[in-house]
Amino acid sequence: MNKARDLLAEGLEKIGFGVNARQIDAFITYLEELKRWNRAYNLTGLRTDREIIIKHFLDSLLFANALPPEAVTLADIGSGAGFPGMPIKIMFPRLTVFLIEPTQKKVVFLRHLCNKLQLEKVEIMDKRIEEIKELHVDAAVTRALYSIKEFIGKAKDILNKNGVLILSKGPGLEKELAELSKGELAGISREDIILPFENAVRHIVSVRP
Numbered sequence: 001m002n003k004a005r006d007l008l009a010e011g012l013e014k015i016g017f018g019v020n021a022r023q024i025d026a027f028i029t030y031l032e033e034l035k036r037w038n039r040a041y042n043l044t045g046l047r048t049d050r051e052i053i054i055k056h057f058l059d060s061l062l063f064a065n066a067l068p069p070e071a072v073t074l075a076d077i078g079s080g081a082g083f084p085g086m087p088i089k090i091m092f093p094r095l096t097v098f099l100i101e102p103t104q105k106k107v108v109f110l111r112h113l114c115n116k117l118q119l120e121k122v123e124i125m126d127k128r129i130e131e132i133k134e135l136h137v138d139a140a141v142t143r144a145l146y147s148i149k150e151f152i153g154k155a156k157d158i159l160n161k162n163g164v165l166i167l168s169k170g171p172g173l174e175k176e177l178a179e180l181s182k183g184e185l186a187g188i189s190r191e192d193i194i195l196p197f198e199n200a201v202r203h204i205v206s207v208r209p
Contacts, residue, residue: 001028004049007197011058014196017091026090026117027057033113034081041105043081054197059168060084061091062193063141066166066206071138072096077129077155078145080106082113084168085141089122096121098135102128129154141166148176148205152184156209165207173203184209 008027009019031052037043046052060083067074067088072095076085079099089097099110099122107126114122125132140155140163148167155165169176177185187208192201 004028004031004053007050008053008057011053011196015058015061023090029116030086030113033116037109041109043106043109054195056083057087058196060087062168062202062204063166064088064091065191065193066204067139068164073137075100075135075137075140075158077140077142079110082110084143089119098137099124100127100129100132102126132158136160137163139164139166143168148207149179152207152209167205169203169205
């Protein structure tokens, strides 16, 4: 696991995080558990340590650039095997994180992982976002699940006042922006970031509805 540790530590430094041994240990446990469960439950199509570290862990942490410093609650909508919510939680333990995921095998994995990592202030909600009525958070994130317009429609009602929706987008961003009204565009900002170790740009889009 030394290669995995070194890759993760280097990647975290590249995106602006200090290296904390306890957090590195948590990510390595996450990596091992994801690979182990993946053999039975097919939680992700990525198989190698390198792929998982870069395209799941580091990619998830790019969302943190858009996270308001005053945010204390975060919802990850369509969390899957925990992305991007779990890597964000590992790096920002002060956050209360809600992982919203309706697929039962993924819910079971997320509960196991929270116990394994002894994480506090994490709630796993085995529902669809449309079924959730009473949740209110400072930020909501999603990864490769909804278009910007869809995400605004589905998630704006769970935001606190001055809350933000955060999405990661690839080459199709301009097409999605063209679907929005002038009013919707007024609340949107973006930051273009290179994913470490990959020749790939991620467009981190922030929406304040």
